[in-house]
Amino acid sequence: MTRHFSPLTIAIVVAIAAVGLVALPQVLPSYYLGLVVKALIFALFAMSLDLLIGYAGMASLGHAAYFGLAAYSAGLLAQKLEWNFWLAVPVTLAITGTTALLFGFLALRTRGSYFLMITLALSQLIWGMAVGWRSLTGGTDGLPNLPRPDLMQFVSLNNEVTFYYFVLIVVTVAGFFIFQIAASPFGYVLRGIRESETRMLALGYDVKRYRLSIFVISALFAGLAGILYMYFNRFVSPEFLHVERSAEVLLMVVLGGAGTLVGPIVGAAAIIGLENLASAFTERWLMILGAVYVMVALFAPKGLIGAVKSLVRRKEQP
Amino acid sequence: MNFWILQILNGISFGMLLFLLASGLSLIFGLLKILNLTHGSFYLFGGYIGLTIFSKTGSFVLAVISASLIVALIGVVIERVLLRPLHLRELPQVLLTFGLLLIFADLAMLAWGGNPQTVPRPDFLRSSIQIGPLVYPSYRLFIIGFGLVIAALLWWFQDGTKLGAMVRAGVDNEEIARALGINVSLLFSIVFGIGAFLAAMGGILGGPIVGVYPGADFEVLLLGFVVVIIGGLGSLRGALFGGLLVGLLDNFGKVFFPELALFTIFAPMVLVLALRPAGLFGRGA
Amino acid sequence: MTAFSAQSVSKHFGGVRAVTDVSLSVERGERHLIIGPNGAGKTTLFNILSGAVPASSGRTSFFGKDITTLTANQRALLGIARTFQITNLFSELTVIENVILALQPPKATQLALFTRMLGDKTLLRGALELLDHWELGDIAHHPVSTISYGQKRQIDLILAMARTPSILLLDEPMAGLSAAEVVRVSSMIRRLPGDMTVMMIEHDMDVALELAERITVMNQGKVIAQGDVASVRAMDEVAAIYLGAEDDA
Numbered sequence A: 001m002t003r004h005f006s007p008l009t010i011a012i013v014v015a016i017a018a019v020g021l022v023a024l025p026q027v028l029p030s031y032y033l034g035l036v037v038k039a040l041i042f043a044l045f046a047m048s049l050d051l052l053i054g055y056a057g058m059a060s061l062g063h064a065a066y067f068g069l070a071a072y073s074a075g076l077l078a079q080k081l082e083w084n085f086w087l088a089v090p091v092t093l094a095i096t097g098t099t100a101l102l103f104g105f106l107a108l109r110t111r112g113s114y115f116l117m118i119t120l121a122l123s124q125l126i127w128g129m130a131v132g133w134r135s136l137t138g139g140t141d142g143l144p145n146l147p148r149p150d151l152m153q154f155v156s157l158n159n160e161v162t163f164y165y166f167v168l169i170v171v172t173v174a175g176f177f178i179f180q181i182a183a184s185p186f187g188y189v190l191r192g193i194r195e196s197e198t199r200m201l202a203l204g205y206d207v208k209r210y211r212l213s214i215f216v217i218s219a220l221f222a223g224l225a226g227i228l229y230m231y232f233n234r235f236v237s238p239e240f241l242h243v244e245r246s247a248e249v250l251l252m253v254v255l256g257g258a259g260t261l262v263g264p265i266v267g268a269a270a271i272i273g274l275e276n277l278a279s280a281f282t283e284r285w286l287m288i289l290g291a292v293y294v295m296v297a298l299f300a301p302k303g304l305i306g307a308v309k310s311l312v313r314r315k316e317q318p
Numbered sequence B: 001m002n003f004w005i006l007q008i009l010n011g012i013s014f015g016m017l018l019f020l021l022a023s024g025l026s027l028i029f030g031l032l033k034i035l036n037l038t039h040g041s042f043y044l045f046g047g048y049i050g051l052t053i054f055s056k057t058g059s060f061v062l063a064v065i066s067a068s069l070i071v072a073l074i075g076v077v078i079e080r081v082l083l084r085p086l087h088l089r090e091l092p093q094v095l096l097t098f099g100l101l102l103i104f105a106d107l108a109m110l111a112w113g114g115n116p117q118t119v120p121r122p123d124f125l126r127s128s129i130q131i132g133p134l135v136y137p138s139y140r141l142f143i144i145g146f147g148l149v150i151a152a153l154l155w156w157f158q159d160g161t162k163l164g165a166m167v168r169a170g171v172d173n174e175e176i177a178r179a180l181g182i183n184v185s186l187l188f189s190i191v192f193g194i195g196a197f198l199a200a201m202g203g204i205l206g207g208p209i210v211g212v213y214p215g216a217d218f219e220v221l222l223l224g225f226v227v228v229i230i231g232g233l234g235s236l237r238g239a240l241f242g243g244l245l246v247g248l249l250d251n252f253g254k255v256f257f258p259e260l261a262l263f264t265i266f267a268p269m270v271l272v273l274a275l276r277p278a279g280l281f282g283r284g285a
Numbered sequence C: 001m002t003a004f005s006a007q008s009v010s011k012h013f014g015g016v017r018a019v020t021d022v023s024l025s026v027e028r029g030e031r032h033l034i035i036g037p038n039g040a041g042k043t044t045l046f047n048i049l050s051g052a053v054p055a056s057s058g059r060t061s062f063f064g065k066d067i068t069t070l071t072a073n074q075r076a077l078l079g080i081a082r083t084f085q086i087t088n089l090f091s092e093l094t095v096i097e098n099v100i101l102a103l104q105p106p107k108a109t110q111l112a113l114f115t116r117m118l119g120d121k122t123l124l125r126g127a128l129e130l131l132d133h134w135e136l137g138d139i140a141h142h143p144v145s146t147i148s149y150g151q152k153r154q155i156d157l158i159l160a161m162a163r164t165p166s167i168l169l170l171d172e173p174m175a176g177l178s179a180a181e182v183v184r185v186s187s188m189i190r191r192l193p194g195d196m197t198v199m200m201i202e203h204d205m206d207v208a209l210e211l212a213e214r215i216t217v218m219n220q221g222k223v224i225a226q227g228d229v230a231s232v233r234a235m236d237e238v239a240a241i242y243l244g245a246e247d248d249a
Helices: A007-027 A030-055 A064-079 A085-107 A112-132 A160-183 A185-195 A197-202 A207-233 A243-256 A262-281 A285-299 A303-316 B002-032 B039-057 B060-086 B090-112 B138-160 B162-172 B174-179 B184-205 B216-231 B236-256 B258-275 C042-050 C072-078 C095-103 C121-133 C149-161 C179-190 C205-211 C229-234 C236-248
Strands: B128-131 B134-137 C002-013 C016-027 C031-035 C057-062 C080-082 C167-171 C197-201 C214-219 C222-228
Touching (some): A007 A160, A030 A185, A030 A243, A030 A262, A064 A085, A064 A112, A064 A207, A064 A243, A085 A207, A085 B258, A112 A243, A112 B090, A112 B216, A112 B258, A160 A185, A160 A207, A185 A197, A185 C095, A197 C072, A243 A262, A243 A285, A243 A303, A243 B090, A262 A285, A262 A303, A285 B060, B002 B134, B002 B138, B002 B162, B002 B184, B002 B216, B002 B236, B039 B060, B060 B090, B060 B184, B090 B216, B128 B138, B138 B162, B138 B184, B138 B236, B162 B174, B162 B184, B174 B184, B184 B216, B216 B236, B216 B258, B236 B258, C002 C197, C016 C042, C016 C057, C016 C197, C016 C214, C031 C205, C042 C072, C042 C080, C042 C167, C072 C080, C080 C149, C095 C121, C095 C149, C149 C167, C149 C179, C179 C205, C222 C229
Parallel strands (some): C031 C197, C031 C214, C080 C167, C167 C197
Antiparallel strands (some): B128 B134, C002 C016, C002 C057, C214 C222
16 A cells, blocks of 8 residues: 555655644534544544454454443443553453454354354344343443543543543554554564465464464454443443444445555544434435445445555556 | 243244244355345345235235245345345455345334334134143244244255255355356345245244344344354254254243343354354354 | 375375375485376375375374374474465565565564564565575565566465475476476576475476476376386386376377
8 A cells, every 4th residue: 555655645644634633622613523533433443353354354243342342341340340440441451352362262263254154143142241131231221421531630531622632642552553563574474364374374374373363453452442432422332232333343444445454544434424424314324324335345345545546556557 | 841841832933933044044155155144134024024914914824925025036136136246255245235234124114113013913823722731822833833844845945856956066166066057147046035035934924923123133133143153054954953942042041041141042152163163064164 | 314205195075085095205305206197186195295184094204203283384384385286475465575474484473563574674685685596586576466477486486495495395386387487497496405305296297307306106196106207207007197198188
């Protein structure tokens, strides 16, 4: 991807985006600022899935399991045990990572559509537990009035602007790590596995182990996004875990362009913007979303970034 | 003792509905290699359309047959127009079938509203039958019997007919089947149609037992997947065994552990995944 | 010293017996050719030797050590490398990225999450040197999907050789090449280190026989002749198969 654009172009774009994002609270009313927070959180969620789909080549329909599980864990630890942020988050990530390890071990013996189906079933069952275990999770009503983290003396995350900067920082740092992993030798091994598993085995790579590693890593980032979303809403419900959430983030990755990391960011912003716009105009916004899925499947499987890439490539060949 | 027999029969009758759904899912995956998420919509629409026809005409039999045919037709159109261009491309197929699932769910909301509806039992199946000391609804017994008949029919189709042999050839190796002169394109549409037909039939037949309501599509789809994971994709035997097992587990789970009902299904599924990833009767993942 | 040996190796898929009771042993540094008509089981044998497919029965040994239960990647780490009959490269990556993947240490890379792939100067230099050595330096930054078929076969070979394996299994390295490309690839094979043991499946008889020291002839999953080039060429059974095969070819 970066082969097509000069380092200078990239640097300029990033700089403009950075300035824009930092200055945003000064210009945007709080409702729209909230939308940007949501877009940032889902951008992180989508990037985490892209590591799995775009880089390792494993399409999953169960990524919301980690998003939701982390949200519930962090929420419950804060509400029921009154743990503070610095303790609750690492423990939550440990729980999420362990679950991903277990699920990965179960699902990774399969490929393709089998793998899709199994990730779906495993995550829907966690959803079912969230709905059924009313005494712990509040059932379909979820858990309301969850506290935002108490970071330090003078910083109150209950202020929407402060919260925006908090999310911006966390997502930027996490995003930086995701980009780094993708560009690392480990990341290239994943791409090699996606292109030809047999070749990677013949070169000595323990493909199973690499797959399991990225499955867990990607789940951890998804969990981080889930925690942020819970703080954002001060609320968690089974919707965080439902297949509709897993499918939605999948759509964001494909619409933006799998395997590019930038694509999912664009895709997340696009879908959140679309959902917001559509629900303002009509009650039938679910149908519109469904139509977007169908359109992307039929006409834009390489996503928006893919379309940009082919345009650039066409320009390069006179 | 009666209690147990009652619960077992309840589980088996529900399991038959799951078998109807899962057999279609399994057939479609086996031949077309498609994970059909829209299958839940076929079930849902079978129920809703069937209910409408039943209430308008008073004939349950007509409702079952015509609703299933209508949904089968919709299925064939979807397969030919939308899924055919995406042949063997999993990710676009997933997005497409999920998008359709959403569209159909919203259409159902629009057409039939958000309230759960019950389908009344047909007059000829309203009674309860005495079996020894036990009194049991004849409708549920009918479902069990009907399910077995369908299973037998599908078996005969698969193993005893020329069409079934062609399907088996196509499942094994599509290219060779084509080279042998089998009209794979027609076969795809027929099988997809049959799958949709079975799902819709499950939806309307299940109406008197579980009702027809928004969200049934997702619920039944999930259970269908669990059946297929346990039983094995592409196996009729697996769909029947898995369906009955999940039906029983679901029933007993709801009776004994209502808060963690899904966990009783979770545990065996995890066990199967750990020990036999291809499913109990499956043929390789 | 026996570098590699197979003892009574068999493989069946369902009812099909692809390989039946095959034994062979290869000395260190030997150039061993495996020939036979299509469907003789040659590639299946390679798959068993490289660990891509488990044998139904029989044993495989590497310098005296029994490796029958080792997986493909474990065997690769021991020093057994292979090429593929159908070109098997990482098409969306560039040539040099392909080579680096072949050069870097597979185990250590599991933890290499925080460095940059193209940042390791030693690896980068090593990869470029390797490409220059085989006169492919100018396509280093081209995506593999854009290079010619002949160049792909050469890269296939380079990937297998990158970490100087002790045993190299070449599966029809000349398949589909033009005459000029055959010359290039056979010269590459000729320039392989003398202490590297090379086993090769090939159909192009003239070239293959020039490179080989010993031959195993297979037909219908079984070994029908084995020995040095001259004596095997003289055998009636071998001529029979190849006269028959020539009619088909």
